[in-house]
Amino acid sequence: MRLGSKVRRMSSSRKEHLDVTAGQFRHDLVSGAEVVDKRLISPTVYGLTLKVEDPNFGFHAGQWQVALVDFCIPGTNLVGGYSMCSAPDQLRTEGTLELAVKRSSWPPAVWIHQQCRVGSRVTLKAGGDFFFHPAPQDPARPLLLVAGGVGINPLVSILRHCRHLRAESRRTGAGYVPRPVELLYSARSRHELIFRDTIAKMADEGLVTANLFVTGNDVPANDTSCHNRRVSSWDVESAVARLGGAPLCYLCGPSAMVEAVEGCLLGRLRLNAADVRFERWW
């Protein structure tokens, strides 16, 4: 099974994307792409759909892409790395991929929020060692996905890929058959729980058990659809127990959250380090 590995990097407040990811795998292919849709999906997050020009461009579920937007901001050399939230099969069948970019003062995010329009052009390169790409003959493992904020992006890509793999295995009677997935997903407000409808649909389909957490104060007392607190080690231990132990784990979110969950998985639960995947951006 080819699965992404953990990448460790030096600590920094905001490292340049190319420095942070210098040691990671990149596909050689560079493709042009056009923004064909831009919509607000939360108070702080824009969703983008990109039409990719080169039919040979590809990526694995969970990977990031590099969007070179330097020609858009004269005098700067901006390279933004964002994880795809769409699955690879959308690229194969529709020629598009999806991103969800949170507002920040980082110049690529500023460009995407303020200047990028339908019709804007970017240059793409895919890469990253954090991905889920099982071979058809691989035995299925239970998956635990833990997301904080826009860290949900690569994990939604993985969920969508699981959905595609399940449909393919049902259609052909062969191939990789995903096991049920446990998702722990925390956001700072209810409105920042992006992809909530997508996740709910996949939960209805029996693909994922989703446990949602909101840490802000906008959760009505009678709302039972999410917990009004942080993800705790108890939540992590319970999810692993429901999966029957020894899952593959993918973590993506704020550094403190990822480190806390990693500590629980490797310390208290004694999982193998190779089964706990995340990218160390800090």
Ligand SMILES: NC(=O)c1ccc[n+]([C@@H]2O[C@H](COP(=O)([O-])OP(=O)(O)OC[C@H]3O[C@@H](n4cnc5c(N)ncnc54)[C@H](O)[C@@H]3O)[C@@H](O)[C@H]2O)c1
């Ligand atoms: N490919 C990747 O690695 C990738 C992709 C997308 C986003 N990210 C990272 O994900 C992070 C998401 O940022 P954001 O602003 O959306 O998140 P955020 O600051 O809004 O936090 C999201 C949630 O995590 C919770 N949280 C924070 N620390 C925690 C801890 N120690 N234990 C439990 N819960 C904790 C917060 O309370 C909140 O509910 C960013 O740091 C971004 O760089 C990484």
